Each structure stands twice: as C-alpha cells, then as structure tokens.
Amino acid sequence: MPVDRAVSILARFTAAQTALIAQFREHAPGSGERQTAADAWSAAQIVCHVAMANEWAASVLAGSTLLAQPVPAGFTERFSPIDVPRQKTFPLPAPAVVGAEAALERLRASGHRMSKAIASLTPERGSSYGVTLPFGTISLFELAELTTAHVARHTQQVERALAVQ
Numbered sequence: 001m002p003v004d005r006a007v008s009i010l011a012r013f014t015a016a017q018t019a020l021i022a023q024f025r026e027h028a029p030g031s032g033e034r035q036t037a038a039d040a041w042s043a044a045q046i047v048c049h050v051a052m053a054n055e056w057a058a059s060v061l062a063g064s065t066l067l068a069q070p071v072p073a074g075f076t077e078r079f080s081p082i083d084v085p086r087q088k089t090f091p092l093p094a095p096a097v098v099g100a101e102a103a104l105e106r107l108r109a110s111g112h113r114m115s116k117a118i119a120s121l122t123p124e125r126g127s128s129y130g131v132t133l134p135f136g137t138i139s140l141f142e143l144a145e146l147t148t149a150h151v152a153r154h155t156q157q158v159e160r161a162l163a164v165q
Helices: 002-025 043-062 100-119 123-128 140-164
Strands: 129-133 136-139
Touching: 002 043, 002 100, 002 123, 002 140, 043 100, 043 140, 100 140, 123 129, 123 136, 123 140, 129 140, 136 140
Parallel strands: none
Antiparallel strands: 129 136
C-alpha cells in the first residue's frame, strides 16, 4: 500500500538519521573538525553535507523547490540505491570550515524537515511525480529512499573519519 510506503521510508530515514547523529556525537571534542587527509572531508563536513542533501531533498519532496514533474507515461520505478553510480548524487560541497556543533544542529534541523516532507508524501505525489538526476528519473518516493541511503552511507564514512584520528 502506498500509504505504508511513506511510513516505511520514514522509519528507515529516522533510523539512519539517528545512527548518524549517535555516531557523530561519540567523537572526542575537536576530532570531528579534523581532516584525515588534505583532500578528505572532516566528519563535521560530512555531516554538514548530509544536512545540505536532506534540506534539498525535503524542499523537493514538499514542493518548495519546484523540480518535481509528473513522471512520463509508462514510467516504472526501478530504483535501487545500490545501483546508483558512486558519483556526486548530491553535488553539495560542505563549507571549508564548519564546527562540529553547527554541523550537528544543521543535521538535526534538516532531519526534522526531511521527516515532515516524507510524512507529507501522498501516494499520488510520491509515485506520480519525479525528478531527473544525473543517473535518470526517479519518483519522489525513490528520492526519499535515495536520501535515506545517502544518510546511511555517510554514517559509515563518518565512522571511518573519526576512527583515523
């Protein structure tokens, strides 16, 4: 049932967001802001990037960013986060300098907005409207699923960044 789909996505998003927040909060003071290599993001930058992606996706899902269009006739959902090429799905670079507390607060606020946006998806809007990303067109339900997978993937990246320090 489509209504259950939004509830299911919301539950997975909440779990991923909670895991990322917990992972990031466990770091030693100051360690979240250290870069592990010259070309690597700090854990705080990763968290800020996730927050920015959440904000963007929430605005698309809620309709405040007018990118969603009716999907083409014959459109079939086929999306799997595993199949998405490892490219800049959300080309949103984090600020060069960001504090851990500021990044965490932005992540919390973006998670709240994203949760509200997912909960507001109706069956019609979630499956009949979509966005075109570099790898193809996906429904709004699929965008919510992609954003959830994005949070989970970066939770692992934050864990690695904090472990190196």
